[in-house]
Amino acid sequence: MRRTMIGLGAAVLALCLSSPALADPAPGERSGGHGHGDGRFGRATLTAFASLPAETYVPGSEPSGAQLGTEPSNGITPPFPGQPVQGFSGVARRHDGTFDVLSDNGYGQKANSADFLLRVQRVKPDFRGGKIKVLGGVDLRDPDHRVPFALTRADRRLTGADFDVESMVRNPDGTYYIGDEFGPFLLHFSASGKLLRAPVALPGVQAPENPHLDGGTPNLGSSKGFEGMARAVDGRALYPLLEGTVTGDPAGTLRMYEFDLRRRAYTDRRWVYRLEAPANAIGDMISVDRDRFLVIERDNNQGDAAAFKKVFLIDVRDRDRDGAVDKTQVADLLDLANPRRVGGFGTTFRFPFQTIEDVVILDDSTLGLLNDNNFPFSSGRTPGKADDNEFITVRLTGRLGADPRAYR
Secondary structure, X not given: OHHHHHHHHHHHHHHHHOOHHHOOOOOOOOOOOOOOOOOOOOOOEEEEEEEEOOOOEOXXXXXXXXXXXXXXXXXXXXXXXXXXXXXXXXXXEOOOOOEEEEEOOOOOOHHHOOOXXXXXXEEEEEOOOOEEEEEEEEEOXXXXXXXOOXXXXXXXXXXXXXXXXXXXXXXXXXXXXXXXXXXXXXXXXXXXXXXXXXXXXXXXXXXXXXXXXXXXXXXXXXXXXXXXXXXXXXXXXXXXXXXXXXXXXXOOEEEEEEEEOOOOEEEEEEEXXXXXXXXOEEEEEEEOOOOEEEEEEEOOOOHHHOOXXXXXXXXXXXXXXXXXXXXXXXXXXXXXXXXXXXXXXXXXXXXXXXXXEEEEEEEOOEEEEEEEOOOOOOXXXXXXXXXXXXXXXXXXXOOOOOOHHHOO
């Protein structure tokens, strides 16, 4: 049965990729990533659109949102009848037409998310029909007591009060590495969602929620840990990227680290990513090849107020005089060409969400992007209406020149 489902999924994805909306673009230049707006990439184009309604819950799941009060938000009143399938903060392609997506830590804070169960959802976009189908998923849990500090639940299912999970990579063996913001920690889970090892702390950096702070002074902002994380194309390392600036670092600079997967330890290699404005934040990161990565950078606004939602290609070989990695814009998510009016939108498409936290490379010039809808608090698409989870594909004007292992 599983082989049959995988075969069908692969066939559907192949059909989708052969449709006009996802057809391969004309060959373009390889970008070496030298400076901003160097002309190698122009206006990107929306090629496909699918969405999942905001009020989608895990079937048969526990109620949630009890700590949010009873005031409605964007037309939805807590508590909720189940666990919402929401807040996509990490994505991994399974190469069978389906994707793993990581639900966010819950309702935005450690204090209000104790009844939100952390989960990896498995979804399948139907770009022809414009919908996202939820196929299942796994709850994250710690039955073997790998976590050395107290958890919220006696059954050791992990909640948004235990970790703020924001980034994810899937390994060839089916296991997951997940980046947390409360520590920040790196977490290694089995394919079934079981924590395999103790959380790995980041030496010298602690957020206010860190359970080992012991009255000390944090040097990272609240929930400003590993928002983005990429896996090396050769599978030997992880590259986690902080969302916040470490105390003492220049304003608007973020640290990017290397974690050796064979030694399960951080190396002495480190880079600096400079935000276009100190108030901006990053949303996700993925490897392009050994030295280059894609990074989502955004402002904190939504709807008509949204002014900065971009994807940059960074090259760790090239640095400016202050040591920050080189950046090249490859897509402006607030100004995507849409000549075919994909999704029923106009000829200019905007992805106007407060948080856009997922990027995946589908081929050498096509990206997949998903929003974190902060259920039920964000309303970037329609004022007063809770945002759906949207999955779009975007064709770049040039090829990335990516290592084929980045998308095959």
